[in-house]
Amino acid sequence: MLFRLAIRNISRNRRRSIMTASLVAMGSLALLLFGAFTTYIFAGIETGLVQRGGHLTVYRQGYFLFGPGNPAAYGIDDHEALIRSFRDDPVLKDMINVITPTQALVGIAGNFSSGTSASKTFFGIGLVGAAREQMRQWNDYGSGQPYVPDDRLSDPNASRGVIGRGVARMLGLCAALKVPDCPAPEPKQQVISTAPPLDPALADLAREDLGSQPAANSGPQIQLLSATADGAPNIVSLDVAGVDTQPVKELDDNYVAMPLTLAQQLVYGRGEHKVTGIVLQLHHTAQVPAARARLLQLIAERHLPLEVRDYRELNPFFVQVVGLFSLIFLFLALIMVVIVLFAVVNTMTMNVLERTAEIGTVRAMGVRRASVRRLFLAEGAVLGALGATLGVVAAFILIAVINHSGLRWTPPGNTDAIPFQLAWPTRPILLLGTWLGLVLVATLATLPPANRAAKSRIVDALRHV
Amino acid sequence: MSEIATSPVVRLDHVARVYHTGSVSVPAIRDISLEIRPRVFCVIVGPSGSGKTTLLNMIGCIDVPDSGRVEVRGEDVLRLTDNALADFRARTIGYVFQSFNLIPVLSAYENVEYPLLLLNVPADDRRRRTMAMLEAVGLADQAKQRPNELSGGQKQRVAIARALVKEPALVLADEPTANLDSTTGTAITDLMRQMQESFHTSFIFSTHDPRLMAQADQTFSIRDGMLV
Numbered sequence: 011m012l013f014r015l016a017i018r019n020i021s022r023n024r025r026r027s028i029m030t031a032s033l034v035a036m037g038s039l040a041l042l043l044f045g046a047f048t049t050y051i052f053a054g055i056e057t058g059l060v061q062r063g064g065h066l067t068v069y070r071q072g073y074f075l076f077g078p079g080n081p082a083a084y085g086i087d088d089h090e091a092l093i094r095s096f097r098d099d100p101v102l103k104d105m106i107n108v109i110t111p112t113q114a115l116v117g118i119a120g121n122f123s124s125g126t127s128a129s130k131t132f133f134g135i136g137l138v139g140a141a142r143e144q145m146r147q148w149n150d151y152g153s154g155q156p157y158v159p160d161d162r163l164s165d166p167n168a169s170r171g172v173i174g175r176g177v178a179r180m181l182g183l184c185a186a187l188k189v190p191d192c193p194a195p196e197p198k199q200q201v202i203s204t205a206p207p208l209d210p211a212l213a214d215l216a217r218e219d220l221g222s223q224p225a226a227n228s229g230p231q232i233q234l235l236s237a238t239a240d241g242a243p244n245i246v247s248l249d250v251a252g253v254d255t256q257p258v259k260e261l262d263d264n265y266v267a268m269p270l271t272l273a274q275q276l277v278y279g280r281g282e283h284k285v286t287g288i289v290l291q292l293h294h295t296a297q298v299p300a301a302r303a304r305l306l307q308l309i310a311e312r313h314l315p316l317e318v319r320d321y322r323e324l325n326p327f328f329v330q331v332v333g334l335f336s337l338i339f340l341f342l343a344l345i346m347v348v349i350v351l352f353a354v355v356n357t358m359t360m361n362v363l364e365r366t367a368e369i370g371t372v373r374a375m376g377v378r379r380a381s382v383r384r385l386f387l388a389e390g391a392v393l394g395a396l397g398a399t400l401g402v403v404a405a406f407i408l409i410a411v412i413n414h415s416g417l418r419w420t421p422p423g424n425t426d427a428i429p430f431q432l433a434w435p436t437r438p439i440l441l442l443g444t445w446l447g448l449v450l451v452a453t454l455a456t457l458p459p460a461n462r463a464a465k466s467r468i469v470d471a472l473r474h475v
Numbered sequence: 476m477s478e479i480a481t482s483p484v485v486r487l488d489h490v491a492r493v494y495h496t497g498s499v500s501v502p503a504i505r506d507i508s509l510e511i512r513p514r515v516f517c518v519i520v521g522p523s524g525s526g527k528t529t530l531l532n533m534i535g536c537i538d539v540p541d542s543g544r545v546e547v548r549g550e551d552v553l554r555l556t557d558n559a560l561a562d563f564r565a566r567t568i569g570y571v572f573q574s575f576n577l578i579p580v581l582s583a584y585e586n587v588e589y590p591l592l593l594l595n596v597p598a599d600d601r602r603r604r605t606m607a608m609l610e611a612v613g614l615a616d617q618a619k620q621r622p623n624e625l626s627g628g629q630k631q632r633v634a635i636a637r638a639l640v641k642e643p644a645l646v647l648a649d650e651p652t653a654n655l656d657s658t659t660g661t662a663i664t665d666l667m668r669q670m671q672e673s674f675h676t677s678f679i680f681s682t683h684d685p686r687l688m689a690q691a692d693q694t695f696s697i698r699d700g701m702l703v
Contacts, residue, residue, distance in 0.1 A: 011592055018580035371576040374537050375637075376565020376593050378558050468537040472572075 016388035019361070020396075026357055031397035033353040037346035038401020038448055039408070044342055045440040046409055048335040049433035053151035055328055056295065058257075059321050061146050064108065064291035065298050067324065068092075068305060071315040073286060074323070081114040082239040082277045085284025086316065093288055101304045102290075105297045107148060110141030111285035113273040117236030119173075119248075119266060121181040128181045128195075132173075134234065134266040136273020136285075139163040145291050155428055162251035168271045169247060172254040173232070176263030186230040189253050234266065238279045246276045258327075347451050350397075354390055354455035362386065362459040369463050370471025379464040386460035387453055394452025398445045405435060482549060483510035484645055484677045485534050490543030492529055492700075503529040504540065505700040511693060513644075516671050517679045518688050521697035527681035528649055530697060534679060535647045536564050548644050565593045569638030569676075571648035571667075575630040577622040583633045584609065584618035590641045608636040611673070612666060628659035632666065639670055646671075648680045652687065661686055 020027045069077065070084040077084040086092065089111050096102055097109050113136035120129035139161075147157045162172050175192060178184050184192035235245045248268055256262035274283040292301055302318055309316045322329050362369070369382055409432045417430035435441050492504040503526045511517050511534075519527050532538035533545055536552045545552050548567060555563060569590070570576075577586050588605045596604070609615045612632040622630055631651060638646045651667070652660035664686045671678045680687055688694065696703045 015580065022580060367574075367576065368578060371570075371572065372578070372589075373561070374535065374564065374570050375590055376561050376563075376568075378561045380558075469532050472537075472576075 012385060012388050013392065015385060016392045019365075019385075020389050020393055023361070023364075026360065027393060030353050030357040030393055031400060034350050034394055034397025034448055034452060035400035035404060037350050038398045038444055039404045041339075041343055041346060041444045041448075042402060042405035042435045042440065043408065043432070044339055045437075045444065046405070046432040046435040048339060049435065049437065049440070050431060051335060052332055053433060054428075055331060056321075057149060057151060059325050059328060060150075060291060060295070061148050063321055063324060064110075064145060064289035065295065065321055066290040066292070066302055066305065067112075067319050068096075068288040068290070068309075069286065069317050069319060071317050074317060074319050077286065078114065078116075081116065081286045082237065084286055085239065085278070085282075086111075086286070086288065087282075087284060089285045089288060092314075096288070096290070096305070096308070099304065099308065102301060105292045105294075105301045106290055107293045108141050108144045108289070108291040110138045110145070110289050111270060112137055112287045112289055113270055113277060113284075114286045115236050115273055115277050117234055117276070119177060119181060120233045120235065121183060121230070122233060123231060130177065130180050131264065132177060132234070132266045133261070133264040134236075134268060134273060134276075136268055136270040137163060138270050141289075145289075148291055150294055151433075162254075163267060163269060167249070168269050170249045170251045171266060171268035171272070172252050173248075173250055173267075174262040174265030175253045175255040176259065177265060178250070178253050180263065181232060183230050183232070183250060187250060187253055192253075234268075234276055236276050238277060239281060239284075240279070242279070244276050244279050246272055248272065343447070346448075350394070350448060350451050351455045354393060354452045355458060357393070358386060358390055358456045358459040359462075361389065362463045366463075366466065366471050366474035369466060370468050370474065373466075373468045374472065383460045383464040386463055387456050390456025390460070391449055391453040394449040395445075397452070398448040401448075402441070402445060409434060481513070483546075484513040484548055485509075485511040485679070486544075486546040487530075487533065488544040488546075490533055490540040490545060492526075492533065492538070492540045502700050504533070506543070507697075507700075507702055508543075509695055509702065511677060511679060513677055514671075514675050515677055515692040516668060516690055517677065517693040517695070518691035519679065519681045519695045519697060520683070520688060521681075525697045526700040527697055529700075531647055531649055531679065531681045534645075535568055535570065536560055565590065566641070567644050569641065569643040569646040571631070571634045571638050571646065571651045573650040573653045575622070575627070575634045575654075577630055577633055577637075579622050582619050582621055583614055583625065583629075586622070586633055587636045587640050590637060594641060604640055608640045609633075611639075611670065612636045626659075627655050628662060631655060631659075631663050635663070635667060635670060639674055639676070642674060643676060646676055646678045648678065648682075650682050650684075651680065652682070652684045660684065664690060 068086070070086050073081075073084040093109055093111065097106060115134045115136065117132060117134065118129050119132040120127075142163055143159065146160070149157070162170065164170065173181075173183070175189060178187055178189055179192050182195055185194055230250045232248050232250055233245055234248055235243060238244045248266070254265065254267060256265045270285070271283075274285070278284060290301065290305075292298060298320055302320060305318045309318070373379070373382065413431050418427040419430050420427045487507055487509050490504055490507045491502070494501045494503050507530065519530060521527050529538065533540055534547065536545070536547060539553060547563075550563065552560060552563065578589065581589065584605055587608055588601055591601045591604060606615065606618070609618055612635055614629060614632050614636070617625060617629060622633070625633065648667070652663055655663060664684070667678060668690050682688065
């Protein structure tokens with residue numbers, strides 16, 4: 011009876027109730043659309059990060075803070091046995107999608123071919139090609155770009171790799187690699203150096219290394235110089251198979267990816283080939299806490315000098331994006347709450363005023379004050395539920411329209427434009443949270459007028475015209 | 476005959492009520508004491524502003540006196556809490572208002588059924604009693620009509636049915652024929668008298684209507700807040 015009466019009461023002044031419900035619906039729609047947008051952004055960025063760097067990385071202790079300056083000093087001993095033990099662990103094996111070693115390195119890259127003499131510092135990464143390809147296919151949220159096979163870092167060719175677009179530009183390789191929109195240096199600037207000048211003896215060594223390469227190699231080739239773990243200079247040649255544009259310019263200007271074996275050869279020479287990281291890509295991001303806990307347990311049990319970092323720690327940019335969007339969402343929610351609050355308070359105050367004599371009548375008939383209060387609260391809740399439900403329906407329709415409209419954009423962290431696809435706002439915290447939140451706000455907004463109605467004196471209420 | 480059946484249904488003892496408007500105090504009821512017998516057609520008469528409605532509000536437990544004692548069916552109503560008083564009204568007192576005061580979003584049937592819902596009467600019993608009451612006031616075929624679809628006389632019949640459906644000890648009516656034409660007013664007066672006799676309940680009216688006065692078993696005249 012309570013809700014039947016509430017529904018009939020809010021339909022008395024249809025125009026007013028529709029306006030109020032529409033404002034609640036607008037609030038619901040705005041929150042769900044923005045929630046869907048942020049979900050899509052988070053999923054897109056996370057997918058890119060996990061495809062490139064996995065969920066968890068095991069490093070030698072201290073690497074996270076100090077290792078990037080001298081990766082060679084933070085090699086993990088006997089990494090193959092360690093990877094086997096992780097892969098075969100009964101707890102981890104069901105969670106792991108890919109487990110693969112990586113080797114980070116820094117050095118100087120030079121292009122000394124065809125009379126060019128250009129060099130620059132680089133940040134390199136040694137990868138297992140097959141594992142990289144498997145990792146690129148991870149798409150837990152269905153929000154990643156369609157997988158396109160890339161064999162430029164194939165395992166059989168141990169000297170082939172890719173470089174950042176910025177590296178290609180600075181080493182004068184854009185024309186050779188057919189990179190569009192990549193300016194070549196002026197002829198007078200043919201001799202380029204953004205790195206410290208190469209020792210003449212090392213440059214000669216590089217030219218010798220260049221001269222020793224097979225003649226069949228048709229692509230451009232660069233020389234990579236780095237210090238080995240023992241501190242001796244070492245140099246290798248890399249066949250540049252193409253450009254892999256990085257989302258951040260600083261990284262793009264320094265990025266060189268190569269097969270793991272080549273990176274190890276450069277860093278460790280004839281010594282023991284170690285790795286700087288063991289990357290684990292899990293089937294689902296939700297498994298990160300459990301997998302991390304298990305890894306730490308195994309490391310502690312074996313007293314290994316290792317540490318575990320997740321993709322959020324390794325990519326503070328992602329955490330900042332999540333924080334920024336969450337803050338914007340909260341701000342938007344606050345605005346919506348205020349709008350709904352004022353709209354419902356106004357409507358219900360009018361309703362109470364118009365029905366003062368009626369309140370007196372039912373109170374005279376024996377209705378308790380609390381029941382009067384409950385009736386008005388039920389009306390607020392019905393208004394809120396009606397508006398919030400309309401907003402949910404409108405949000406789903408609008409998302410379907412947007413997703414089929416063919417819009418494209420370049421999200422943060424991406425290099426190419428992708429289809430603009432909003433995520434369906436089906437996460438319970440978003441969908442139910444928005445719906446229940448707005449119903450609650452509408453109900454609470456009714457409290458002051460409902461209290462006024464409940465507290466009115468019967469004889470005064472009956473006299474009200 | 477039991478004591479409750481013979482003792483007064485309403486007893487007022489030195490009741491007084493003063494209204495305060497700003498710095499002005501207006502005495503509405505001055506030291507009134509009266510007893511109303513059970514199962515009577517009782518009329519309170521007096522000119523406008525004499526205090527009839529205030530007196531009726533005291534008897535109906537919707538207003539409280541500044542001094543004195545109000546007993547309804549032997550219950551000292553001034554000692555009841557707000558909730559207990561609401562429950563007491565729901566069980567014991569029916570109201571018929573001058574402006575009918577039906578709930579506009581409810582049909583005639585639902586308006587009559589409403590007091591039974593407050594008393595948690597089971598659905599079957601509720602249906603039977605509501606329909607019986609609508610038949611008694613001659614509106615069984617108008618059960619589904621909303622108040623705005625009824626004439627003034629029909630609305631007042633629904634109001635009478637609503638007041639009587641819970642079989643209260645007391646029905647209060649504040650000038651129930653004031654908003655009706657003379658023919659309808661006479662019909663309503665006859666209906667109320669007939670219902671009072673059928674239900675063995677007490678009806679207390681405030682009125683100027685000589686037709687109602689003519690029907691009265693007990694009459695109180697009030698002037699300037701005092702019985703005369």
